Amino acid sequence: VQLQASGGGLVQAGGSLRLSCAASKFRLDDYAIAWFRQAPGMKREGVSWISSDGTTYYTDSVKGRFTVSRDNGKNTAYLQMNSLKPEDTAVYYCAAMRVPNHITAQAVAVIPMTEYDYRGQGTQVTVSS
Numbered sequence: 519v520q521l522q523a524s525g526g527g528l529v530q531a532g533g534s535l536r537l538s539c540a541a542s543k544f545r546l547d548d549y550a551i552a553w554f555r556q557a558p559g560m561k562r563e564g565v566s567w568i569s570s571d572g573t574t575y576y577t578d579s580v581k582g583r584f585t586v587s588r589d590n591g592k593n594t595a596y597l598q599m600n601s602l603k604p605e606d607t608a609v610y611y612c613a614a615m616r617v618p619n620h621i622t623a624q625a626v627a628v629i630p631m632t633e634y635d636y637r638g639q640g641t642q643v644t645v646s647s
Contacts, residue, residue: 519639520544523612526641529602533645537597539612539638550617550626551588551595552634555608555643562631565610566597567623575623580606602645609640 525537539551550569556562566586567575574586585598595612613634617626631637 521612521614521636521638523610523638523641526610526643528644528646531603531645531647533602534598534600535602535643537599537610537612537641537643539595539597539614541593541614541636544636545590546588546593546595546614547590548616548619549614549635550621550623551586552613552615552626552629552631553586553597554611554613554631555606556611556640557605557608560608562611564627564631567627568595569619569621569623569626570617571619573623575627599643602643604645604647607643607645609642611638611640613637 520543522540552567553565568586583601588595613631614636615634
């Protein structure tokens with residue numbers, strides 16, 4: 519496994535979780551990282567993006583609640599999720615795409631997950647009401 523998402527679980531509405539996306543066998547430094555999610559019966563959607571130089575972008579439904587970050591020293595990216603809602607329930611995936619440093623997170627956000635260089639296995643997030 520070259521990209522592994524973890525940190526999911528069951529949490530009550532209003533609670534928080536932090537997801538991790540750890541890379542192995544390659545360095546994340548030159549990669550933009552994206553978080554996607556897919557709820558049962560729904561299309562997969564992009565949630566948040568962080569460019570190789572740290573710019574960020576979020577889908578409207580999570581703005582102000584989710585924060586994406588990266589620690590290149592640990593070869594890991596994170597998704598801090600606060601004020602969780604039942605509608606955030608989904609399997610969350612991380613993906614990595616090698617991009618030049620000048621490419622912003624917003625520019626990467628239009629790229630579907632299938633086009634990313636690495637795609638991790640998902641982690642389940644369940645938010646109870």
